[in-house]
Amino acid sequence: MKAKTMFYCTECGNETPKWAGKCPACGAWNTIVEQPELPKAAAKNGGKAPKAGLSARRAYPVSDLRADEEIRFPTGMGELDRVLGGGAVKGSLVLVGGAPGIGKSTLMLQICSKLCEFSKVLYVSGEESEHQLKLRAKRLRVESSSLLVISETSLGDVMESVALEQPDVLIVDSIQTLYNEALESPAGSVSQVKDCTMALMQLAKGQGVTVFVIGHVNKEGSIAGPKVLEHMVDCVLYFEGDRHTSYRILRAAKNRFGATNEIGVFEMRDEGLAEVENPSEMLLSGRPDDAPGTCVTCVMEGMRPVLAEIQALVVTSAAGNPRRTSNGFDYNRAAMLLAVLEKRGGLKVSACDAYLNIIGGLYLDEPAADLAAAVALASSYLDRPIPGDLVAIGEVGLTGELRTVNQLAQRISEVRRLGFRTCLVPAHRAESLHAPQGLQLIPVRNIGEAIRAALRPRE
Incomplete structure (x- = not known):
């Protein structure tokens, strides 16, 4: 039996039953791609009305909800904390995008040195082996028993590791390498990126785990995958700069917990990224x-x-x-x-x-x-x-x-x-x-x- 396929817009994530040159939702041209249709889960109660006595999720008046101030913690990089709005927020999902080789993995691994002082960090790499991560950590002088590393690309295995280790911070490098075995589409496709990001978002909101996700950018300079990916996360950071020069600029394109007009400046050195506290000079x-x-x-x-x-x-x-x-x-x-x-x-x-x-x-x-x-x-x-x-x-x-x-x-x-x-x-x-x-x-x-x-x- 031939597998059914759906067509997705990589710009807005809209689904259509057939291909079109122009997306009917956002109006973008040449953004419709074909992907296998997602398996549909069985409807609760067979689509019937809930029976008496069954519990359902209640809605609460907004006046009864708690509005405690978000819990922030320092990442160990003052420039990153500035861009995030004063530090990382517990239970948030942060997307860090940038061109290949710009220093995204180096930045994420460097903040582990500070984070491991008061929390447990799980670093999931889909692009490097544990041995390669060890060599990078040694060069950056990141040594801690609270830093756990795993080389894995299966979403199910990553979730099992999270359930087993119970980390406070999860770093995924990168979202384009992660895949859900329940889907037939390859890793990095529109459906895979959406599904894996949704699972990580539920993990962050449901269990209070702070999740950092690394994403690659395409030739247009935007994060590869559907544009809806940026709407799902709490914060979108872009790591910019020329690979042939030593300076890097980190700026926020979206931040639900702070301003989006702050920048952080770094200098790439042999021992890693160094903060530039006075970018004017x-x-x-x-x-x-x-x-x-x-x-x-x-x-x-x-x-x-x-x-x-x-x-x-x-x-x-x-x-x-x-x-x-x-x-x-x-x-x-x-x-x-x-x-x-x-x-x-x-x-x-x-x-x-x-x-x-x-x-x-x-x-x-x-x-x-x-x-x-x-x-x-x-x-x-x-x-x-x-x-x-x-x-x-x-x-x-x-x-x-x-x-x-x-x-x-x-x-x-x-x-x-x-x-x-x-x-x-x-x-x-x-x-x-x-x-x-x-x-x-x-x-x-x-x-x-x-x-x-x-x-x-x-x-």
Whole structure:
């Protein structure tokens, strides 16, 4: 008898009886895949109405439910605790995604050193043997009798190990290697990922086990498997960075127990991941002196002010259609700033190729970086360097005016702490600001004033 199959959307998890080029639920194209149909469990009581005397799950008034504050515990990595919102929550399900080789397994194994001081940890690896895990743990100096490791890919065997060992923390590396023997589909398929994640979620909520799940990302940069996977878990963390560089950035895409705008910065070393408590110094290291087209700004990553370097290159275009490229900066906002420079700043950049790059792998998505980007573009176009001790903070409007940004006082305090002596700020907010000793605030009203103030000769 031919096995029945169903069609799933990898973007939203919607099930359809037949294939279609466009998902009828979310509208995504080319996301429908075919998988064997899940075995249907027998309906309770044969689908009949419950008989008298049978117990059923009751519903309770919301006023009678307890609302105790969640129990948090430190992971031993301050940067990870910051992204999680102050530490891991007991009974939560956390998904850590990232490209292969970026350091996800290293991060998870390193936190075991601290977790094993007050809890029992079960590390399930579907990609490495116990011997390989031992070699990695030895290199990371993770040694504890409370750390239990097992190389297993069967969901049933993993659940048996959990029932036998009764761990407080469960780490699964990775969800794409786990499979349920009751399903005919291969490991990593849509149905397997959904079913295994659902089982882990029931384990976390039912028994209070904190579960960390590692997931690989696809070529589009999202976690492989159905998009519904991210909706099932409590927290989604992305571990980002270039494998050819030593710095890594951990950011939260979803967090039911904290903010999603915090980042954690790590440096990959021979002995493992090291926390970078001051990412501004890391992002500004190696900055060239007296080079046109570079300017520093201060952005807020959660409650942490971070100084980032914006580099720009404007050259005469050899083609009829000038090229625009941005890396780490919104493309449409970069095009808007070029138009403002053309119309309000008097710079003929429409016939030039323009390139914007944010150093260190950051993505600047807040308007406070507008002024620094515009000044860097003007500096490259005019081939005049910006003083190395200058920082620009402000939002640029379509009429060329400068708008204020939030938490400006906290930003300028960080600017002074790192040794900068001059800061361009919007004029209508400068009067209410108290400049730290040694920092000069230059109020500017529009993009023209900002360019003149940034590029004028210094005494």
